[in-house]
Amino acid sequence: MSREAIADSSFLIDWSRYSRREVLTRLFNVVHVPESVLREIQLPPAIDWVAEKLAEGSFTLFTETPDIEAKARELMALSRSKPLKAIDYPEAVCLAAGLRFGYVVLSENGGAYFAPRVLGLGVVVWRAFETIVEAWRRGLLQDLVDELRRYEQEAVHLFRRRDWEHVWSLVGMR
């Protein structure tokens, strides 16, 4: 797995409300934040946390280049040809950068999350769910169920039935 990630606003805004949010910087050497994403993060706690991480160097600003923008527009058009939710520009930039540089894409956008399967893209997309599960696998978080419940409460987020079924299978295996 890549030690670099790129995050969109849907992920960062939710994740910044999680009291164990620092685990993200232990999973990845660097998290890239596109300029188009940064423009959407205008309020605490997200803006304070992202600014702090940028200052520390664990996050870095990702400036879209013409080739990334072109790929992003291509992905947006491709997603519109499918019967599912279209991908918006900020998520498309993250997917384009993920494809180009091998970054893990962090997103809570359904179109982006399912893009590898629906559009056949060779990119890894994680939601908070996969991020927390990976942190737990590496021993960075102790109780997986407690952490997922904590995230649901703090970010006003819900995980789907299939996610919980996956959790029960993981916890049962331990």
Add this chain to the structure above:
Amino acid sequence: MEEVVEAFIEARELRRRYANWRFIQQLPPKLKAALIYYIETGDIYVASRIAGMSVAEFNELRIKARVPSVT
């Protein structure tokens, strides 16, 4: 593909079920339309544009309306 469609349907049902509809119905038309769009699609970026807000500002409105984020 079936799993993907199932996921979208379940996510929409959860957003509909947990939303504070009384709060939403009292909002000005633009904000109400934006929240209903979000509940139906889960697309926070376009919803924020309908509301005339940044994604972060719209997320605060989502939380006030008790609409869960589900992916």
